Each structure stands twice: as C-alpha cells, then as structure tokens.
Amino acid sequence: MRTSLVAWIAGVVSVTGLYLLGPLLYFNAASPPILGMPPLYFWFVLVPLVSPAILGTVYLIDRRAGGVGSQIDEGS
C-alpha cells in the first residue's frame, strides 16, 4: 500500500508540476516556435500526451503493489 501511495503522490506532483512549471520557467512566450508552434501552445499539446504516460506508470506500479481497492474483482 505504501508503494502505491508514494507512486500516486509522485504522479500528482509530476502532472501538476509539468503544467505549472512549464509556463513559469520558459514556455509563456509567443516565439521562437517549437515544431512550428508557439511555445505556450506547444507545451499544452505536449503535457496532455505525457500525462497518460505518467499516470499509466502509476497504474502499473499500483497494480503490482496492491493499491487501494485491488481486492475488488471487477470481472473482465
């Protein structure tokens, strides 16, 4: 349970951090373009694609560690 809780906290901090720190540190600008896109726009295209990967990793760790509710059989 502890491992899955730590993974969850790390997931929340990572997703929140990416969204907040990106504009704060660099991306709140209209140029120079990144892959042809304005930097701020690019960041908000990138992070929704990265978030499922982060939370997918949390999911896999949680499943192996027997996280909250893992005793419930939901069928196929």
Place this chain on the structure above:
Amino acid sequence: MDPMHLVVGVVLAGVLIVTWIGIRGGARTSHTLEGWIVSDRGMGPVMTWFLLGTEVYTAFTFLGLAGFAYARGGGVFYNVATNDVGYALGFLLLPAIWLIGRRFGYVTQSDFIAGRYQSPKLGVFVALCTALIMIAYVDLNIEGLGSVLSVLLGGRIDLTTAEALGFVILTLAVFFGGIRGNAIQSAVKDILMFLSIATLLVLVPAHYFGGFGRMFERLMTEIPDRITMPGPTHRLGLSWFVTTVLLTGFGQWMWPQWFNVAYTGRGPRTLKLQAVFMPFYQLVKVAVITIGFAAILIFAGRNVPGNDVMMLLAKDLFPPWFLAIFALAAVLSAIVPAGPIVMVSSTLLARNVYAKLRPGTSGRTVFALSRWLVFPITLLALLLALVAHSLIVVILLVAYDFIAQLLPGVLIGGILWRRATGQGVFAGLLFGWVACAILHLMGYEQVFGMATGFVVLIGNFIVFFVVSLMTQPVEKAVLDRFFRTIYSHDPVTPGPVG
C-alpha cells in the same frame, strides 16, 4: 427550401432520437435509487469514460472555451491543466469514494460527509448549499443552448421557447433513463463532438490561412500578446494561472455530480483507468482553443461575441448537412451534461435534506421524490435564467471558488487525516463561503494577483486544522471501520442504500 430549415429539422430529430436512446438505455438498471442515480455501481470503463467526459466537457468546452481564448488570451490554458491535475488526484480519491460508497451504501457526496464525520446536520448543510450552487450551474448549460440556438435560428423561432423545449426533453430523458441513459446519450454526444471539432480544426487553418504553419506564424507575429499570459485584459498573469489551476484542479471532484461518478463505476480499477485515459480528452480542449485563437485574426475588426465564434465559423465553412451534425453536437453538449447535475441536485434535496428532516421517510418515497424533483429543479433553473440572468453570471463566475472550499473536508479529512472533525469541516466551510461571498461582493476577482478562491481556501485549511484539533474526534471504532475500508485489503461487503 431554406437550408436552415434542414439544419433545424435534423437537430430536432437528432435530439428526439438521442432522448429515446437514453430512455431505452436506462431501462437496464434496477428500479431503485441506486439504479437510477449510480447505475447499480455497475458501469464499465468505457461508459464511465463517456459519462465523465460529458460532465467535464460541456457547452463551455465546445463554445465557451473558444470564446475565452478569443476574448481573454493565453490564460485559457488553465482549463487544459485543471482537469489533468484533477484526474491525477482522482486516481486515489475516486476508488476510495467507491469503496466507502459500496461498504456503507452511499450514493451522494453528502452521504459521504455525514458518514465520515458522523454528523447528519453537516450532511444536510452541505447537501442544501451544494444543491443550490448546482441549480445555478444548470444555467450555464441553458446559456450554452441559448448561444447555439441564437446563432442557428437567427430570430426565426422564439429563443425562450426553444430553450424550454430543450430542457423539457432533458427532464424526460433524466426521469426515465437515469444516469445510465445519460451515459449512453453522452457516448453519442461525445462522438459527434469529436467529429465536429476535428473537422473544424482541419478546415479553419486550411480555409483561412492556407495551413497550420501559416496560421501559427501569423499568431506568433501579429498577436503575440493574445496567445500568452497575461493576455489582452492584463489580468490573467502567471500567479493567477498557478493558483487557478491548483484551486480548480484539486477542487474538481468537489462538484457533487463529478463526485458521484465514483459511485457509478464498476470498481476501483475502472476509476483508475479513467485517470490514465481521460487526459487524452484534453486535446479536444486544445483544438477548441486553437480555433478561438484563429478567430482573433479571422474576425479582426469585427465585434463578435466570444461564445458565438465556433458556431459562426461552422456556419461559414460547413455545407448544411454537416452544419446540422455540428449544431446537433453543440445542442447535445448543452443538454446532456445538465442531466447528472439535475439528478444529483434532486437526490441531494430528497435524500439528504427532506428525508433527514423527516425521519422515517421510506426508501421508495425518497426514490420517487428524487425523480419527480427533476421537473421543478429544471423549471427553477429555467426561470432563474430568464429573470435573473446577470445574477447567474455572477454566481457562475464564483461557483468554483465556493465548491472548492469542500476540499479539506472531502480530501484531507475524508480519506487522509483521521483527526479531522465535523466541527472543523463546518467551521472551515463557513469561513470559506462567507469570505468568498464578501470578497466577491466587494469586487475582488483576484487577491494580490491570485485567484480569490485559492486565497480563501488557505484560510479555510487553517480554520479546518485548528478547529479539528480543538474538538472531539469521531469515535475510534467508527474511524477504523471507515479507513480500513479504504486502506485494507479486506473484502468489501456491500451495505444497503439507507
């Protein structure tokens, strides 16, 4: 034949078909409150995804977000961040709510709060306040519907009649179809919405700019201040962005209708999968924002209401048959998401207010009352939209500030901190709601550049912690039972819905 008659005819027929689909779809659940409001806790990952999708991605996403980007600039990206932060939080919170709900037979947020803090009075207080806030929230959808219809009909049909008709259809679908019917309607609405937005996203750059590259180039060179923060109003700066994302992201599950999604899932795994896959949905928001930014250049020099830009572009670009599909998606995005809000409001009033004030009310009566209340609640929302339009706009602007004040009681005390007490939650809420009301009445949309609700929430947390530590905690045996349900691997015996 006027092509707009074809569009209106298709929209009307489409709404009726989707209503029928919803009513038929709801027939599979049990004829009980648990069946009606939480689909017997049996919704699988796909249907839960659509249900959550419809509650999060409403007329505001479809129309309002483009308007926000068009009128207020780069600050609009807060709305992309908000939901993903919420999903990450929901990875643990939603399964915990599900386990508690199943173990103790809870079907509303108020049940959860009253049970955790062993305080029926706190449950009544929270139910009454949140139900009222949610009725105002229904009006956001009425606004959205009005916006679509006014562009579409252009004065051909009385707008009030059309809005009223839309919401009569909504109440019938909700009354008969329940939450499962709404989830099936959501699937139709979401597929149409994806199709419509994707088509517009491809056509707008191609038609007006000659491609994405040229469009981005013009955005970067001609309106750099409009696509970054603080934007044209100079008010939505980075401190506003950070505090708004924290407030709305962490506050997301405090909305009773979103909280209730946790009860509808088949189990914790279904809910955890939502956290993994829902962020992809945010790309729809990015697409709408792109169109909103493009509209700044397209409508340069013209005074166009922000909420209308999506519909105006669709009218300009699409042939009538596809405009009909687009308009149907827009109308459904206003009507379908209102369903869970109305249902949860009526259940809160019937189960957590009426039945608590009149002990001995039978489960059958509560169920019947919950269903029948959808009619007066929708009527009240419609009347409010007509007679107190400006009041509603004010309420909606601050609704998130108010609802997020539930965070200490639901998240911290609810699943993380055993020492929290009902008195602490009540004192924090009272502080939060009164402080929010005073600050907003005094015209403070921001405090030191930060979101007002966020600043108030810090005060709420302090009051919550201090009062909790000063008051008697809930009996240890009760707390053990509650928290063991979440954190142990014991089998969860389903409790009856009281």
